[in-house]
Amino acid sequence: MSSAELKGALSDFSLVTAIRSGDESAMAALYDRYSSLVYSIALRVLGDTGTAEDVLQEVFMQLWRNPGLFDSSRGNVAPWLAVISRNRAIDNLRRRKPETDIDDVVLSVEPEMAADAERAVVIQKVRGALEGMPSSQRVALEMAYFEGLTHTEIAAKTGEPLGTVKTRIRSGLLALRKVFA
């Protein structure tokens, strides 16, 4: 087994620990594991491969420069990277400075998704939940998440009352949580 393959078999926790001590091959292994996730989200938000690649680079460079930003005691790398990537892509889209410090992004998520197979199951279930949602709810949720629109902007765009849009966004997120409850 090569060094790269050995690194590829390590847990997220071990990789982040190795990155903390400046191990470049551990960074490469983490990139191989999660670059597709980060890039997919950035591309979906930005719709442009070049800018999505910039976000991909920025997210991993931030982790390299400051691996302490990820608190491994609080869960897996995948969901944390997903949130960071989405927020950075939206900042990029809206040409604004980041609103949240990365080290303030603490999250809690029910399903395990450290392994590729676990993530595949999660992705399938989430897509199923999205398909099962009323389209007005899915549209509001996706506009808020992938287009970075505020509830006011969504209300103006869809002609729905502001309160309805706010409720749809929240209940849409809760519906995803419910799939794994």
Add this chain to the structure above:
Amino acid sequence: MSVHEQFAEDLALYALEALTAEQRDSLERHLHDCADCRRELEKLRGDMALLGLSASGPRPPQRSRQRLMDAISRERRQPIAAPSRRWWTAVPWVVAAALAVVVGLLWRDNQEQERRLVGLQSESKQQRIDLERARQIVSTLTATDALRVTLVAAKTPPQPQGKAIYVRDRANLIFLANNMPQLPAQKAYELWIIPQAGAPIPAGVFKPDTHGSATVVNPPIPTGVQAKAFAITVEPETGSSAPTSEPIMLGAGE
């Protein structure tokens, strides 16, 4: 879950970074004091992560990997000293080169130390928060001035039991419940402080786990309320501002 309903929707918008600066500041002030809402925010970010995963698919081009690895290597590159022709003419260069290497090593060491320091600062910040929460909990559990009240079921079996530990002057309240009956759909239990005068004060909404156990830790309540009793009612899962049903559990207070 005992999130304050008035903040529930804003919490989702906050997680999505869709609030105005003013709305954000107001919510952050509440988050500072409300552990339940902080926990809900963490869960909402978890929900966001799930939604992000739904976009999974395209792989980045190979050049992105190379670009990252090049950037990483560049950040760790050391200065290299130039060679010289003859040994006597080389002396100043050798000294300069040695100095450059030393400076390079020091710079690299400094970078490494800085990186570790930032990591440690981040860990330390979280530990301070955790420690403060733990300190508050232990202090409340062990306070000599804590009011300890055991609540029992209004009707007998299966003997639900609740224990409220309340420090009036600090507005600290810990409530532990056991053997709580499972709830109907979309309902939750709500804890109330019945003050000496005035209407019941909401003190946390909770749902028991599969064993019927539940805990409410430091719900947001006003300071200095003299508690005549504590009560539990069944309410909509979003909580009520005033009881909408008869208490199923009661315990006398001060």
